Amino acid sequence: MxxxxxxxxxxxxxxxxxxxxxxxxxxxxxxxxxxxxxxxxxxxxxxxxxxxxxxxxxxxxxKEQVFESAIEVAFAPALNAPEALADGPLDGVGERLTRFVFGIWENPGTRTPLLAIVRSAVNNDTAAAVFRRLVASQLLRRIAAQLDLPDAELRAELAAAQLVGTAMLRYVIKVEPLASADPEQIIRRLAPVVQGHLTGP
Known part of the structure; x- marks a missing residue:
């Protein structure tokens, strides 16, 4: 043959x-x-x-495996967040992470696939489990590793909850005046809270 x-x-x-x-x-x-x-x-x-x-x-x-493969590529820009944390002093980590996350959400090219991921995860348990697995294994644990603190995983999760919650209200639910607020104003107000979660007492 x-x-x-x-x-x-x-x-x-x-x-x-x-x-x-x-x-x-x-x-x-x-x-x-x-x-x-x-x-x-x-x-x-x-x-x-x-x-x-x-x-x-x-x-x-x-279908679950197709979804995981598809969102892993779409979610790839967010996976650079741990590097954003490492690039500078620890006392500025809250602002760097907040600025990085909102930079992704403010970019239409990266916002569209993220919206699809979040909407699917909110509406379907299987999609939520895939999203949770991806976020936990590839993002939060890597952020926690940068902190070198005994409760680092909880700190990373609280910081993520703050950022994801704000993003949900602004970009998915579109609650005003948050939805139309200047991104710089949001970053200025949110960064100290994220810093407190990551490195506060």
Whole structure:
């Protein structure tokens, strides 16, 4: 049997596999953004990507696993937060983290996929579990490691709760006057509170 014939019967070539995988991920992010977790199906993702649904299962498995892979890419900018903490003195960590987080939310390119993630997590237990797992393992524990304090994980979670809660009210629920307030004003007021959670007594 020739190599070409063998490849036709087996998996697609590596470059084709990467392209197909990326196409499925892009389609999944768009589907989850537009429809939310509950109304998105593997079949719908496959149709949007122009592939058979069996290929979605082949590359990612279940809908939950597709969601996790899709949001991991969308959530990637937020995963640089621990580096933002490390880049400077500890007494300015609250402002650096607050400024970093709101920089992501204020950027339309990163805000749109984040909104999709948060909305899905709020409305669906499975999506919430995936989001929680990603945030805990890849973000909060890394932030806690930068603090080097006995209750570092709780401190990181409280700081995150402050920032996520404010972001929810501003960008998702759009409560006024918070929704239209100047971002710099929010950062000035929020940064000392976040600093207190991270390094206060």
């Amino acid at each position: 020739t190599e070409a014939a063998s490849r036709r019967r087996g998996r697609p070539p590596r470059t084709e596999s990467a392209d197909t995988r990326d196409r499925i991920l892009n389609a999944a992010r768009e589907e989850f953004s537009e429809r939310g977790y509950d109304k998105t199906s593997v079949r719908g993702i496959a149709k949007a990507a122009g592939v058979d649904s069996a290929l979605v299962h082949h590359y990612f498995g279940t």
